[in-house]
Amino acid sequence: MVFNDMIQLMIAVTLHILSYTVFTLNVSFCCVLLMSAIFTTLNTPLNLASMAIERYIAICNPLRHAQICSIRKTYTLIGLIWVLSAIQVLPDLFILLATKPLIFFYSSIPCIRDYVFDNPYIVDKRNVVYIIYLTFVWLTIVYTYLKIMFVAKATNSDAHKARSTIILHGIQLLMCMLTFIGPFLDRLLAEMFPQFIVDMRFSSYLVIQIMPRFISPVVYGLRDQMFCKYLKRYLLCTMFKMRRKLQNIQPSGNLPKVSNKSM
Numbered sequence: 001m002v003f004n005d006m007i008q009l010m011i012a013v014t015l016h017i018l019s020y021t022v023f024t025l026n027v028s029f030c031c032v033l034l035m036s037a038i039f040t041t042l043n044t045p046l047n048l049a050s051m052a053i054e055r056y057i058a059i060c061n062p063l064r065h066a067q068i069c070s071i072r073k074t075y076t077l078i079g080l081i082w083v084l085s086a087i088q089v090l091p092d093l094f095i096l097l098a099t100k101p102l103i104f105f106y107s108s109i110p111c112i113r114d115y116v117f118d119n120p121y122i123v124d125k126r127n128v129v130y131i132i133y134l135t136f137v138w139l140t141i142v143y144t145y146l147k148i149m150f151v152a153k154a155t156n157s158d159a160h161k162a163r164s165t166i167i168l169h170g171i172q173l174l175m176c177m178l179t180f181i182g183p184f185l186d187r188l189l190a191e192m193f194p195q196f197i198v199d200m201r202f203s204s205y206l207v208i209q210i211m212p213r214f215i216s217p218v219v220y221g222l223r224d225q226m227f228c229k230y231l232k233r234y235l236l237c238t239m240f241k242m243r244r245k246l247q248n249i250q251p252s253g254n255l256p257k258v259s260n261k262s263m
Helices: 001-021 026-061 060-070 071-099 102-106 118-155 160-180 182-192 194-222 225-248
Strands: none
Touching: 001 026, 001 194, 026 060, 026 071, 026 102, 026 118, 026 160, 071 118, 118 160, 160 194, 182 194
16 A cells, blocks of 8 residues: 555656646646556555455454465455556546547647546546445445444454554545545635635645545554564664764864963
């Protein structure tokens, strides 16, 4: 998930910088950037659903966890996630190739999804896919949370960490949903505050694109005991080295004085 978010964030930052500096891009190059950004954006909710299922298996079927969640099956699941996201993205490109003239792909336009993929069929398909897609992910997260809660209550065990993880998945999914309503939000803000359209676009970019991807490594890194252990050790070593350097620096006032007898 972190690797996927790194790719998505790198492409999103590139597109945002280009929109402020170049303003227009070649349509073919823009399609590559947009397809990559959409592709990695669609991966994030599926990653969250997969992690919720893994926690469900660990709590509700602990004896089969090692068998079901093996390394080989994990790689297979990651490949399946990328294939499902590709299936949702590639039809947009095929519709664009079938409906636009060849000269369109040699022209330059603002690299915005609504400007490139403006066919009504693409917009309708995207809305339907998003509804089905997010409904499936939400049902998965809610179902796994309820099952973990019921199993923990029935066995009088403590599954607080697993429940907290599922709740974090839900919070991240809420933030990821902002990405899917981003175009509607941008149009609404442009109509409400036309004089501040540049500021609104930048604020929307920070909230929709940066924040959901920034929270993942921070949350999962700080919750990992091994990572926190080495982070504290690194910070302590750094502070100790800086303190020794400061102690080794002699103040300029401690210079040897010249004796009057030698004069």
